[in-house]
Amino acid sequence: MTRVLSCIQPTGEVHLGNHLGALRIWVDRQAERDAFHGIVDLHALTVTERPGVVGDQTLELAATLFAVGLDPDVATVFVQSHVPEHSQLAWIMECTVSFGELSRMTQFKDKSAKREGEFISAGLFTYPALQAADILLYDSNEVPVGDDQRQHVEITRDIAIRFNHRFGDTFVVPELVTPPVGARVMDLQDPTSKMSKSSTTDAGCVYLTDAPAVVLKKFKRAVTDSDTDVRYDPATKPGVSNLLEILGAVTGRTPVQVAEGYTQYGPLKVDAGEAVVALLEPIQARRRELLDDRGELTRLLRVGADKARAVASATLERAYRAIGLLPA
Numbered sequence: 425m426t427r428v429l430s431c432i433q434p435t436g437e438v439h440l441g442n443h444l445g446a447l448r449i450w451v452d453r454q455a456e457r458d459a460f461h462g463i464v465d466l467h468a469l470t471v472t473e474r475p476g477v478v479g480d481q482t483l484e485l486a487a488t489l490f491a492v493g494l495d496p497d498v499a500t501v502f503v504q505s506h507v508p509e510h511s512q513l514a515w516i517m518e519c520t521v522s523f524g525e526l527s528r529m530t531q532f533k534d535k536s537a538k539r540e541g542e543f544i545s546a547g548l549f550t551y552p553a554l555q556a557a558d559i560l561l562y563d564s565n566e567v568p569v570g571d572d573q574r575q576h577v578e579i580t581r582d583i584a585i586r587f588n589h590r591f592g593d594t595f596v597v598p599e600l601v602t603p604p605v606g607a608r609v610m611d612l613q614d615p616t617s618k619m620s621k622s623s624t625t626d627a628g629c630v631y632l633t634d635a636p637a638v639v640l641k642k643f644k645r646a647v648t649d650s651d652t653d654v655r656y657d658p659a660t661k662p663g664v665s666n667l668l669e670i671l672g673a674v675t676g677r678t679p680v681q682v683a684e685g686y687t688q689y690g691p692l693k694v695d696a697g698e699a700v701v702a703l704l705e706p707i708q709a710r711r712r713e714l715l716d717d718r719g720e721l722t723r724l725l726r727v728g729a730d731k732a733r734a735v736a737s738a739t740l741e742r743a744y745r746a747i748g749l750l751p752a
């Protein structure tokens with residue numbers, strides 16, 4: 425059976441871009457794949473400087489993942505720090521990737537530029553090595569992610585190929601999977617930037633926990649452009665194209681098909697907002713229920729970690745043996 429691995433960081437709140445670019449694909453495919461999904465709390469440490477934050481956000485994120493439809497009886501949902509093999513393999517990955525390759529990562533360049541004058545951790549630089557460990561530990565065939573993770577999956581493939589070449593066939597070389605619609609959801613206020621947890625204003629970012637009135641307002645105020653025809657053309661009409669893309673992703677159509685139904689921006693904004701509200705309402709209700717029983721959430725994560733460790737420890741062992749480390 426095809427093995428799938430993909431993860432999400434417990435930093436900030438989950439937004440519509442995370443959902444349309446990644447989570448809904450994880451849910452849709454969990455039954456036909458052997459699915460592993462990690463809450464990558466160690467990755468969050470690259471930008472965490474206060475105690476007591478990551479743990480709470482990890483549990484809240486677990487509730488969100490189950491609320492969007494990941495079924496703990498079907499998919500393995502685990503917390504990265506509960507599976508120590510991630511950190512162990514990460515070192516080997518760091519020794520298999522070059523300083524030059526890491527220097528070319530656009531996410532490092534963007535994130536470190538945003539933190540100019542602040543503390544920039546070495547972990548922010550070596551982040552892709554830990555991500556490669558996440559992926560390769562599970563012999564993943566597919567990595568379903570949004571478009572912004574393309575470079576990270578590509579470097580993982582390069583690392584796997586290099587390791588296999590040096591030490592013999594050890595890792596499965598994974599394929600990137602992005603959704604046909606919704607792979608890059610843009611900020612509603614700044615449609616040339618991706619929707620992101622670190623957006624400058626909340627107005628452009630729709631959170632999965634936003635109340636219906638807030639969602640509708642964010643869509644009504646979405647930035648479009650000065651001409652009036654509704655057309656899918658991301659290069660010259662990024663705002664309108666983003667709305668078409670979101671409505672298309674939520675209703676299972678292409679943005680071009682969605683555009684056929686509109687001659688004005690106003691109704692498109694209203695329909696996109698209402699479609700997102702309808703998508704989010706059941707998720708929010710389920711999330712509240714799940715958060716009422718934090719003991720059960722913790723139990724589910726423990727079961728997930730046991731299943732994850734069984735796979736991850738075998739792969740780490742294989743990598744140690746391939747290198748020829750002296751057995752303990």
Ligand code: TYM
Nearest residue numbers: 430431432433441442445446555569570607608609618619
């Ligand atoms: P993270 O936590 O930023 O995002 C989780 C997932 O959401 C997708 N995504 C988007 N998709 C469409 N439009 C957007 N605006 C948008 N914003 C985010 C991301 O592409 C991602 O799929 N480095 C990863 C976490 C990670 C990981 C891994 C992913 C760590 N290890 C192993 C896959 C496999 C990250 O920061 O995602």
